[in-house]
Amino acid sequence: MPSKTAKPAKRPAKTTARTAGKTATKTATRAATKTGKAPAKRPMRNRLNDLTGAQWLFQTNTLWETTYPQDATHALRKAHGAMKPPEAMRDLIEFFTKRGERVLDPFAGVGGTLLGAAMAGRQSVGIEVDPRWQKVFQTIQREFRIDETGTIVPAPGTERAAKAARRRKPSTTFPLPTGELRPIEGELLTGSCLHRMAELPDGSFHAVICDPPYGVDHGATGFSRETNFSMEPEVAGDFGAAPTFDAFYDLIAACGEEAYRLLAPKRYLVVLIGDRYRNGRFIPLGIRVADALERSGRFVLKGVRIWTNRTTLRPLRPYAIGSAFVPNITHQNVVILRRAD
Numbered sequence: 001m002p003s004k005t006a007k008p009a010k011r012p013a014k015t016t017a018r019t020a021g022k023t024a025t026k027t028a029t030r031a032a033t034k035t036g037k038a039p040a041k042r043p044m045r046n047r048l049n050d051l052t053g054a055q056w057l058f059q060t061n062t063l064w065e066t067t068y069p070q071d072a073t074h075a076l077r078k079a080h081g082a083m084k085p086p087e088a089m090r091d092l093i094e095f096f097t098k099r100g101e102r103v104l105d106p107f108a109g110v111g112g113t114l115l116g117a118a119m120a121g122r123q124s125v126g127i128e129v130d131p132r133w134q135k136v137f138q139t140i141q142r143e144f145r146i147d148e149t150g151t152i153v154p155a156p157g158t159e160r161a162a163k164a165a166r167r168r169k170p171s172t173t174f175p176l177p178t179g180e181l182r183p184i185e186g187e188l189l190t191g192s193c194l195h196r197m198a199e200l201p202d203g204s205f206h207a208v209i210c211d212p213p214y215g216v217d218h219g220a221t222g223f224s225r226e227t228n229f230s231m232e233p234e235v236a237g238d239f240g241a242a243p244t245f246d247a248f249y250d251l252i253a254a255c256g257e258e259a260y261r262l263l264a265p266k267r268y269l270v271v272l273i274g275d276r277y278r279n280g281r282f283i284p285l286g287i288r289v290a291d292a293l294e295r296s297g298r299f300v301l302k303g304v305r306i307w308t309n310r311t312t313l314r315p316l317r318p319y320a321i322g323s324a325f326v327p328n329i330t331h332q333n334v335v336i337l338r339r340a341d
């Protein structure tokens with residue numbers, strides 16, 4: 001028999017999917033107050049990537065300064081001259097996709113984006129108009145692997161791996177592998193991106209991340225050297241060989257149309273591009289390219305991050321000192337556009 005002092009049992013509160021979380025949080029907070037421990041946090045709902053809230057916040061800074069050292073594949077990739085550190089591409093890919101998703105780079109060069117995707121455990125396709133660069137990437141695929149820490153290391157059985165093993169300390173050129181190795185996946189197609197993208201199915205990518213030629217007319221003009229690096233196009237169909245800057249923007253807009261078709265809804269097109277200084281005039285190429293890509297209404301410009309990799313910065317050059325302001329362009333733009341629908 002219940003004693004006279006016993007309180008009547010409370011009717012249990014009705015729990016719905018919406019209140020379940022709140023009740024659990026209140027209970028956890030009360031328990032935590034008693035024990036002095038911080039309450040366990042509910043995992044953040046994240047539709048875009050696998051980052052924590054703090055990692056996400058870090059990537060929203062419009063100033064992006066990195067110190068990526070040369071990686072193990074640098075000696076092969078440097079033949080290109082405008083290649084990007086795979087680590088930078090990995091960081092972008094990790095923000096704009098989840099593990100296992102698919103990334104496209106229509107201006108793949110020697111495969112910086114594809115290597116970044118492999119490090120991050122994403123699938124990738126690249127398109128490159130100059131077949132020389134496809135060969136470099138394929139050599140890297142044969143001679144390197146990704147270890148458990150996501151580092152690119154020489155593949156077992158290669159001369160590079162033998163050198164790495166002979167060294168007492170691992171170096172960036174010959175890192176020693178940790179744990180199980182996996183192959184560098186990713187397919188690099190040759191041909192002009194406008195043709196090759198047309199062959200790919202609608203909505204088949206979760207991000208398009210690329211680094212196109214930095215406009216046209218890379219020949220020296222005015223100053224003997226421009227204030228940004230130069231790259232002479234050598235193959236027909238290269239956007240860098242377009243007759244004028246306006247023709248270049250039109251080609252970029254056409255590539256944007258294809259990127260829109262290939263992207264899943266609301267996903268991102270990210271373009272790395274430097275600004276130029278030519279014939280005594282600054283050309284804000286990042287903004288011009290963003291305008292070209294927004295023209296059709298397919299994409300919305302979400303932001304521009306200013307990127308500089310301190311480890312590969314070249315010394316400032318004394319352009320027109322005492323005469324006129326001429327910038328030393330030491331940054332690149334990361335232009336971030338989102339599919340409008």
Ligand SMILES: C[S@@+](CC[C@H](N)C(=O)[O-])C[C@H]1O[C@@H](n2cnc3c(N)ncnc32)[C@H](O)[C@@H]1O
Binds near residue numbers: 127128129130192213
């Ligand atoms: C700035 S580089 C990209 C470098 C690349 N991110 C890497 O890490 O190696 C631009 C590349 O776009 C290529 N390209 C130019 N026009 C092209 C086109 N129509 N289709 C595909 N690739 C093109 C050039 O040959 C060049 O390799």
